[in-house]
Amino acid sequence: MDQIIDAVNDLINDHWLKFVTALGFTAIGWLIARRRAASEWKQREFFHRINFSLTSLRDGTLTIRTLAEKACRDVFLNDEAVRQLTKAAQQTTAGQPLIPVPKDDCWYFLNAVLNEVSEQFAAGLLTREAGQSTTSTSYVICLTNECNGQVRTRKIRALVVRKDLLSNLPKERPKFESPNHHVRWETLLHLAAMFKKEPWQFLEMEVVTPA
Incomplete structure (x- = not known):
């Protein structure tokens, strides 16, 4: 079990920046899509x-x-x-x-x-x-x-x-x-x-x- 936990910790330490970046891009994409949808609805386009x-x-x-x-x-x-x-x-x-x-x-x-x-x-x-x-x-x-x-x-x-x-x-x-x-x-x-x-x-x- 300790080996599994250590492996997970190593994975997080090695790739945390990639995880955060991916999450950030996902959030930005969601916000852009929501803003576009709101604009379309307002303009009825x-x-x-x-x-x-x-x-x-x-x-x-x-x-x-x-x-x-x-x-x-x-x-x-x-x-x-x-x-x-x-x-x-x-x-x-x-x-x-x-x-x-x-x-x-x-x-x-x-x-x-x-x-x-x-x-x-x-x-x-x-x-x-x-x-x-x-x-x-x-x-x-x-x-x-x-x-x-x-x-x-x-x-x-x-x-x-x-x-x-x-x-x-x-x-x-x-x-x-x-x-x-x-x-x-x-x-x-x-x-x-x-x-x-x-x-x-x-x-x-x-x-x-x-x-």
Whole structure:
């Protein structure tokens, strides 16, 4: 027993500085993470999350529905990719809600989003493969961060919009379910122009559902 105690004492004497240093770094990391979380909550900024948002018009009313919301790391599978996307998302403005992702990287991010959305509609693909009746609709997806002052929370949003709607938005302003939804309408107007000007910032997606 004395030998064990002596060995433990020797280990502590030889490595106490390493133990203290490791403990110090752990404490600092915890404090930084807590401070960052408090700042995000205060500013209502949650860039570590991605919201999949379906935007449509029904009977003249703009509707916004969440298809899913996940941690960015679970969608893009790479910490560096998440870091770069988060950095780009913080560069958007009220009049420029599209996240300025470099052209060479855009397909990677959008394809990751497409895979997440497509998974929800796999049943339709299997139904069509089985020769049963289905309905096919074309959508476009893009990455945005709406930062108008009336947006309650800032986060990365993967907008999902019917292609025919984005290509032919009505000239008249629609009705809104909520007053602050005018921000999404302004976003749609911007996206419609950018879809023609820079189509590489969008990715088309076919959604198949049982008829």
